[in-house]
Amino acid sequence: MTTETAQQAQLTAVLLQHEVEQFxxxxxxxxxxxxxxxxxLLFTEDTHYFMPLxxxxxxxxxxxxxxxxxxxxxxxxxxxxxxxxxRKFATGTSWAEDPPSRTRxxxxxxxxxxxxxxxxxVHSNFLLYRTRLKNDVDQWVGRRExxxxxxxxxxxxxxxHIFLDQTVLQSANLSSFF
Amino acid sequence: MxxxxxxxxxxxxxxxxxGEIDRRIFSDQEIFNLExxxxxxxxxxxxxxxxxxxxxxxxxxxxxxTDNVLVVRQKDGGIKAFLNTCxxxxxxxxxxxxxxxxxxxxxxxxxxxxxxxxxVGVPGSSLFYKDKLDRSxxxxxxxxxxxxxxxxxxxxxxxxxxxxxxxxxxxGRLGLDLLAERGDMEVIPGIQKFTVKTNWKFTVDNxxxxxxxxxxxxxxxxxxxIPAPPDNYMxxxxxxxxxxxxxxxxxxxxxxxxxxxxxYGHAISGPxxxxxxxxxxxxxxxxxHNDETQARLGRHGSRVAGHPHIFPTTxxxxxxxxxxxVPREPGVTEIWWFSFRxxxxxxxxxxxxxxSHIHFFGPAGLLEQEDGENWAQSxxxxxxxxxREVPQLLxxxxxxxxxxxxxxxxxxxxxxxxxxxxxxxxxxxEWLRNPTWEELRxxxxxxxxF
Ligand code: FES
Ligand SMILES: [Fe+2]
Numbered sequence: 082m083t084t085e086t087a088q089q090a091q092l093t094a095v096l097l098q099h100e101v102e103q104f105x106x107x108x109x110x111x112x113x114x115x116x117x118x119x120x121x122l123l124f125t126e127d128t129h130y131f132m133p134l135x136x137x138x139x140x141x142x143x144x145x146x147x148x149x150x151x152x153x154x155x156x157x158x159x160x161x162x163x164x165x166x167x168r169k170f171a172t173g174t175s176w177a178e179d180p181p182s183r184t185r186x187x188x189x190x191x192x193x194x195x196x197x198x199x200x201x202x203v204h205s206n207f208l209l210y211r212t213r214l215k216n217d218v219d220q221w222v223g224r225r226e227x228x229x230x231x232x233x234x235x236x237x238x239x240x241x242h243i244f245l246d247q248t249v250l251q252s253a254n255l256s257s258f259f
Numbered sequence: 260m261x262x263x264x265x266x267x268x269x270x271x272x273x274x275x276x277x278g279e280i281d282r283r284i285f286s287d288q289e290i291f292n293l294e295x296x297x298x299x300x301x302x303x304x305x306x307x308x309x310x311x312x313x314x315x316x317x318x319x320x321x322x323x324x325t326d327n328v329l330v331v332r333q334k335d336g337g338i339k340a341f342l343n344t345c346x347x348x349x350x351x352x353x354x355x356x357x358x359x360x361x362x363x364x365x366x367x368x369x370x371x372x373x374x375x376x377x378x379v380g381v382p383g384s385s386l387f388y389k390d391k392l393d394r395s396x397x398x399x400x401x402x403x404x405x406x407x408x409x410x411x412x413x414x415x416x417x418x419x420x421x422x423x424x425x426x427x428x429x430x431g432r433l434g435l436d437l438l439a440e441r442g443d444m445e446v447i448p449g450i451q452k453f454t455v456k457t458n459w460k461f462t463v464d465n466x467x468x469x470x471x472x473x474x475x476x477x478x479x480x481x482x483x484x485i486p487a488p489p490d491n492y493m494x495x496x497x498x499x500x501x502x503x504x505x506x507x508x509x510x511x512x513x514x515x516x517x518x519x520x521x522x523y524g525h526a527i528s529g530p531x532x533x534x535x536x537x538x539x540x541x542x543x544x545x546x547x548h549n550d551e552t553q554a555r556l557g558r559h560g561s562r563v564a565g566h567p568h569i570f571p572t573t574x575x576x577x578x579x580x581x582x583x584x585v586p587r588e589p590g591v592t593e594i595w596w597f598s599f600r601x602x603x604x605x606x607x608x609x610x611x612x613x614x615s616h617i618h619f620f621g622p623a624g625l626l627e628q629e630d631g632e633n634w635a636q637s638x639x640x641x642x643x644x645x646x647r648e649v650p651q652l653l654x655x656x657x658x659x660x661x662x663x664x665x666x667x668x669x670x671x672x673x674x675x676x677x678x679x680x681x682x683x684x685x686x687x688x689e690w691l692r693n694p695t696w697e698e699l700r701x702x703x704x705x706x707x708x709f
Pocket of ligand 2: 465471472475476626627630
């Protein structure tokens with residue numbers, strides 16, 4: 082009996098893991114297809130999309146490595162700003178993405194850290210590979226800490242904090258989403 | 260026959276009369292080396308703001324040309340800056356960008372330096388050096404002069420450089436006043452740093468370029484992020500690749516700009532505050548309304564709503580940020596954004612300000628997203644054998660503007676123009692000749708006409 086319950090729980094976990102991963106693959110595909118306005122629909126109204134700045138500090142001062150909300154960041158967005166950004170790319174005059182970049186979002190190490198109520202805390206790693214024009218190449222690797230919420234429309238992103246593995250950004254801009 | 264070196268042709272590189280610049284100055288390695296020596300090796304350079312290092316032992320690593328210096332808050336509250344290179348065998352004595360320390364210990368052999376840069380510890384000094392090493396002779400190498408102007412910390416490697424306020428002159432001081440006057444200013448934690456494959460001069464030229472936003476940042480206009488009067492478009496202009504007329508927003512401020520040019524190459528350029536209010540209907544920032552501020556900025560200064568630039572690479576924005584352009588290679592420049600807030604502002608005011616700092620400039624900024632590629636592509640084309648022979652044009656308003664000299668400022672009231680860029684290149688060339696400070700000042704006294 083116990084074994085059966087344990088197996089049941091394992092199966093539930095596997096299915097949940099599968100659902101979350103499929104959600105991320107779908108999201109990545111939207112971004113790589115430049116379907117930004119559809120992508121924004123994956124976020125809840127109260128979402129917080131945040132990419133802090135990262136600094137090289139000594140191990141003793143590692144608590145100061147990332148800036149915090151209320152301090153400077155690369156992205157600090159509510160749903161409204163995400164919509165503005167998506168609309169910007171659709172204006173036809175957003176030259177940073179015209180010609181469009183080629184991007185590939187690789188999402189790995191998906192780990193459901195916590196499940197409480199209708200929310201999941203999910204950690205994942207990403208590699209965003211971008212090429213532009215003839216020979217511009219940018220790569221960003223990092224970690225995401227998401228809060229995913231079960232809504233009537235399915236999973237939605239209620240929080241995304243993005244931690245980039247660069248301090249001095251090695252690219253001229255960030256005209257992609259993470 | 261060997262090609263003549265660009266350096267031997269300084270005179271012909273910049274023509275104030277024709278408004279033309281030789282494109283080779285943007286990719287030539289020899290020119291870059293000269294710039295590092297004669298400009299960045301001598302000029303007063305912005306390092307950081309005092310609020311970034313409030314406590315004893317706080318430090319911030321800042322670039323000075325090809326060097327990196329540690330700016331350190333001292334025990335007595337003063338500030339010192341020294342090269343981040345060990346006096347033993349050159350290792351960096353600090354490998355963090357910022358932080359707080361009691362001392363700097365070199366991780367190679369352990370030489371240890373105090374907050375003042377003095378050598379205070381040498382492992383095995385009696386055993387290996389028989390106590391014969393005179394520690395006082397091997398401190399970290401200090402900058403020649405360091406001074407703050409209203410909290411902005413500058414340093415120079417040249418001990419003969421004039422004092423900072425004199426170097427800044429009325430134009431440079433006004434540029435910093437336009438930031439300092441906003442309140443009890445501090446830097447918001449987090450300096451955005453990013454890398455553009457461009458020559459630093461393109462990034463400086465752009466500071467004054469009020470001709471590009473309508474096109475480069477057209478998408479931001481389209482979204483209403485930059486206020487523009489509705490249904491008012493520029494004639495005769497841009498067509499899309501399908502031949503359709505692009506609706507280029509026309510800003511009445513384009514017809515009334517204030518330019519100031521100053522000794523040593525400092526300049527200010529951009530819209531007139533009153534014209535800006537009338538044309539966009541946007542209320543001026545509250546800080547401008549204070550009588551003391553108006554008095555401090557003066558009759559002319561209080562009209563400035565554009566962009567001050569302190570030669571060679573420090574830009575103060577209208578929104579309350581400071582951007583440092585850091586040359587790393589002829590074709591590689593880092594951009595560092597220092598973002599300010601008033602210590603006494605309310606949480607709501609701070610939140611709004613932070614949001615505008617994040618959403619306008621910086622690599623993800625809704626404006627600056629578009630800038631880098633223009634500069635990178637412009638830099639790239641200066642490498643073409645034939646492309647680099649095409650002169651760079653700065654002809655807008657050329658020869659049509661009177662300069663009025665008043666209050667120590669040289670002021671031009673004119674429609675949008677390219678005078679400030681030309682002035683920067685003119686001064687740049689004079690710096691490259693490596694004159695004495697006296698000669699340099701004389702040669703960069705603004706002309707009466709532009
Ligand atoms: S190089 Fe610094 S102690 Fe030797
Ligand atoms: Fe711009």
